[in-house]
Amino acid sequence: MKLTAFLICLCLVLFVISLVTGTTPVSVWHSFASLFATDGSPMSVVMQQIRLPRALLAVMIGASLGVSGAAMQGYLRNPLAEPGLIGVSAAAGLGAVLALQTGLAAAFALALPLSALLAALIAVAMILTLAGPRGAALTLILAGIAISALASAFTSLVLNLSPNPFAAAEIVFWMLGSLADRSFAHVWLALPFMAVGWLLLGSLGRGLDALTLGEDAAAAMGVRLSGLRLALVIGTAACVGAGTAVAGSIGFVGLVVPHVLRPFVGGQPSRLLWASALGGAAMVLAADIAVRVALPDRDLKLGVLMALVGAPLFLHLIYKTRGTLQ
Amino acid sequence: MAALLVSAALVLADAPQRVVSINLCTDQLALLLAAPGQLVSVTRLSHEDTDSVMGDQARALPANGSGAEEVYLLKPDLVLAGTFTSMATISMLRNLGIEVVQFAPARALSDVPDRLAQMGEALGREAEATAMIDSFNADLAALSAAPAQRPRAALTYVNNYSSGRHSLAGDVLFAAGFDNVAEEAGLGSVGVLPLEQLVLLAPDVIIQGRNYPGAARAEDNLDHPALSSLKGTYLAGELTDRDWVCGTPTVLNAVRTMVDLRRDVEARQ
Numbered sequence: 001m002k003l004t005a006f007l008i009c010l011c012l013v014l015f016v017i018s019l020v021t022g023t024t025p026v027s028v029w030h031s032f033a034s035l036f037a038t039d040g041s042p043m044s045v046v047m048q049q050i051r052l053p054r055a056l057l058a059v060m061i062g063a064s065l066g067v068s069g070a071a072m073q074g075y076l077r078n079p080l081a082e083p084g085l086i087g088v089s090a091a092a093g094l095g096a097v098l099a100l101q102t103g104l105a106a107a108f109a110l111a112l113p114l115s116a117l118l119a120a121l122i123a124v125a126m127i128l129t130l131a132g133p134r135g136a137a138l139t140l141i142l143a144g145i146a147i148s149a150l151a152s153a154f155t156s157l158v159l160n161l162s163p164n165p166f167a168a169a170e171i172v173f174w175m176l177g178s179l180a181d182r183s184f185a186h187v188w189l190a191l192p193f194m195a196v197g198w199l200l201l202g203s204l205g206r207g208l209d210a211l212t213l214g215e216d217a218a219a220a221m222g223v224r225l226s227g228l229r230l231a232l233v234i235g236t237a238a239c240v241g242a243g244t245a246v247a248g249s250i251g252f253v254g255l256v257v258p259h260v261l262r263p264f265v266g267g268q269p270s271r272l273l274w275a276s277a278l279g280g281a282a283m284v285l286a287a288d289i290a291v292r293v294a295l296p297d298r299d300l301k302l303g304v305l306m307a308l309v310g311a312p313l314f315l316h317l318i319y320k321t322r323g324t325l326q
Numbered sequence: 327m328a329a330l331l332v333s334a335a336l337v338l339a340d341a342p343q344r345v346v347s348i349n350l351c352t353d354q355l356a357l358l359l360a361a362p363g364q365l366v367s368v369t370r371l372s373h374e375d376t377d378s379v380m381g382d383q384a385r386a387l388p389a390n391g392s393g394a395e396e397v398y399l400l401k402p403d404l405v406l407a408g409t410f411t412s413m414a415t416i417s418m419l420r421n422l423g424i425e426v427v428q429f430a431p432a433r434a435l436s437d438v439p440d441r442l443a444q445m446g447e448a449l450g451r452e453a454e455a456t457a458m459i460d461s462f463n464a465d466l467a468a469l470s471a472a473p474a475q476r477p478r479a480a481l482t483y484v485n486n487y488s489s490g491r492h493s494l495a496g497d498v499l500f501a502a503g504f505d506n507v508a509e510e511a512g513l514g515s516v517g518v519l520p521l522e523q524l525v526l527l528a529p530d531v532i533i534q535g536r537n538y539p540g541a542a543r544a545e546d547n548l549d550h551p552a553l554s555s556l557k558g559t560y561l562a563g564e565l566t567d568r569d570w571v572c573g574t575p576t577v578l579n580a581v582r583t584m585v586d587l588r589r590d591v592e593a594r595q
Contacts, residue, residue: 023520040557042528049552050522100541164540166484173543181486181521183551297520299485 003264007278011059014285018055021289022046023296053184058288059281060187061179061247064194064239066280067273069254071201074208074269075232078137079259079317083240084251086140087147088123092237092244093174094151095119097158099245101167109185113193117241123147124233137321176303177248179288186246193242198277200235204228205270212269250302252310253280259313341450342404342425348392348415349408350377351572352429355445356406357383358574359454367400376538379568379576394418404448432573433515434497435581438462441573462575466501469581473503477530477591480507480519484536484544488519495570498577502584504531525552531560531591533584535567560594562587 020031026043034043035052065083072081083089099105099115130143155174159167207228210218215225243250257279258272265271284302291300345360346367347353353368357380370391371377372384390396394415397405405419405426416426427448432438439459446455479499481489489495490513491506499506507527508519524532534548553561565587569580 023522024526040555042526042556045552045555046522046525049555050525050550100543103541106541162540162542164538164542164545166538166542166544167540170543181547181550185551297518297523 003261003275004278007275007282010282011278011285014282014289015055015059018058018285018289019047019051021292022051023292049183050181053187054179054182054288055285056187057179057182057190057247058285060190060194061243061250062253062281062284063277064197064243064280065250065253065284066257066276066278067198067201068236068239069280070258070269070272070276071204071208071232072236072254073258074204074272075211075228076131076140077211078140079321080137080141080255080314082252082255083120083236084249084253085148085255085314086123086127086144087151088120088127088236088240089244089249089251090148090151090155090175091123092116092120092241093249094155094158095241096245097155097174101158101162109189113189113242113245116245117193117237119151120237120241120244121233123151124236128229128233172301173248175249176301177244177250177306178291178299178301179247180299182246190242190246193238197235197238197240197242200231201239202273204231204235205273208269208273212267248301248303250284250306252306252314253283255317256306256310256313257283259317342402342448344400344402345404345406345449346390346397346400346402347406348390348397349406349411349429351431351441351574352406352408352445353384354378354380354572354574354576355429355441356449358458359442359445359451360449361451364449366402367397375568377568377571379572379574379579394422398422398424406445406448432494432577433492434494435466435501435573435577436497437494438573438575438577442575458575462578465575465578466581469578469585470501470503473588475592476503476505477588477595478507478527479504479531479533480524480527480529481533481535482519482524482548483534484542484548486518486521486524486547487516488513488524489516490514494573494577495580498570498580499533499584502581503588504584521547521550521552525556528556528559530558530595531562531587533562533565533587535570536564560591 020028030043031047034041035047037044069082073079095116095118096112099112104115105112126147127143131140152175156171159171207223210221210223219225258276261275261279262272265275287302287305290305291302294300343364345356345365347356347365348369350369350371353372356365365387367388367390368384370389373381373389375381378384392415397419402424405424407416407426407428409428409430419426429441429444432441439462442455442459446452481495481499488508490508491500492515496506507529510527511519511523513519532553536545536548565583569576
């Protein structure tokens with residue numbers, strides 16, 4: 001309970017800091033007055049249409065990635081499972097790029113998240129099939145590398161074939177992710193899919209707790225493993241697909257956050273799910289503030305910061321689990 | 327008389343006979359000034375109407391991809407390039423004994439006569455260049471009469487790029503009687519003007535540049551709903567295009583479009 005209260009406070013503080021961070025320094029008081037102003041002044045447009053959707057997307061995407069990571073790790077009982085590392089984000093990016101470049105997204109806005117979701121669904125299903133129910137670490141990581149490489153290669157190919165001279169440069173965006181200049185259109189596009197994902201993954205708590213005792217024990221406790229697996233696949237695809245469709249693939253959130261929070265919830269997967277959602281939101285908010293403070297007018301990609309924090313931790317986890325990687 | 331004819335023939339013999347251009351802007355300058363048959367190839371970009379103002383004339387000539395190998399095989403005695411053309415290509419051609427003349431991109435309208443003169447000299451067509459310079463100067467003077475009031479305008483391109491006063495596009499805007507808000511933001515030439523800053527500057531008119539097919543996230547900033555929420559700002563859509571790219575006399579079309587836009591904005595106020 002104390003942990004939840006702390007994480008909620010952290011998210012609120014970071015949300016406020018995110019709202020007052022921008023390229024133009026403006027006083028905190030003036031920023032908030034403008035947030036609720038209805039006069040259509042330039043500052044109110046900046047607060048309501050640029051900074052607010054950006055902060056909201058950071059919360060939504062962070063929560064989605066955090067809860068997806070916690071759920072996958074709980075199901076596979078493997079601390080290395082994370083949507084970015086196992087290729088789900090890369091696949092979702094490919095789906096989004098295909099929807100944009102075929103003109104489908106222009107004809108029908110929902111095609112963008114739907115296509116990303118579909119591609120993510122294929123990737124999660126492939127990973128779970130390849131890794132098997134116990135999620136052998138080595139198979140999982142190798143399958144993830146292969147799917148990631150394949151999806152990234154197709155993304156680059158599609159963007160290089162585009163008649164638009166700027167399309168090729170956005171390979172960086174799809175691989176590293178950014179929240180720069182997103183609008184409420186993106187919030188409304190992603191929210192319904194993410195909400196479905198949160199509900200599905202949030203409902204897994206009891207099953208994942210039972211699964212810590214082993215599959216047989218879980219089955220004896222009345223947990224239907226096939227149902228749990230299906231909810232996990234669809235929930236992760238919905239969360240990661242919608243987030244990637246609007247902000248590119250932001251890696252390592254689902255790896256770092258559950259790892260940091262696990263000791264505080266006594267290793268209990270059901271509590272870790274919700275804690276990771278809050279922790280993920282805080283982490284993406286913090287990173288999005290940091291990229292704007294570090295390089296205000298350069299659109300430094302979120303993935304750069306995430307990898308700086310996440311990759312050393314990933315190496316540490318590999319070092320710790322190397323005995324079981326055989 | 328005979329002596330004059332002989333000297334004219336000498337000048338002609340001195341002029342390059344097979345000229346290849348490997349830069350979009352030198353393509354256009356050469357198409358304007360070259361003698362019939364003197365220019366033998368232009369870049370592939372010049373064949374595209376989205377990029378080139380002289381597509382019809384350019385398509386009469388074979389296109390090249392600006393690579394040293396294919397340019398050399400065209401056996402040119404003069405190659406026209408930009409100062410930003412790949413150094414590797416230029417030094418390769420020079421090592422192969424081909425004369426290469428490089429043209430700097432125009433950063434102001436006043437660069438246009440200089441480039442015309444340089445091209446006239448390179449092609450041995452000084453008289454044609456002088457005539458063109460005179461008509462350019464006269465047309466520009468007629469277009470850029472000082473307005474009573476200068477509306478505040480912003481130029482925005484993909485990825486939030488903008489042009490300040492010290493760029494060809496910025497100079498077009500200035501000549502047409504606009505003030506450039508990029509200057510208020512401290513942007514001198516071409517650079518990034520973040521969306522937030524653009525909205526806070528609240529210009530009277532936002533002129534957007536985009537004319538490429540296919541989707542790119544780089545163009546998302548042009549569609550951001552914050553821009554259309556600004557009261558008192560007129561979004562002038564896609565106005566910057568191929569007329570703005572090169573320092574040739576066709577850049578006057580851009581000045582003309584902007585003067586029309588300024589009259590339009592004044593009528594709205």
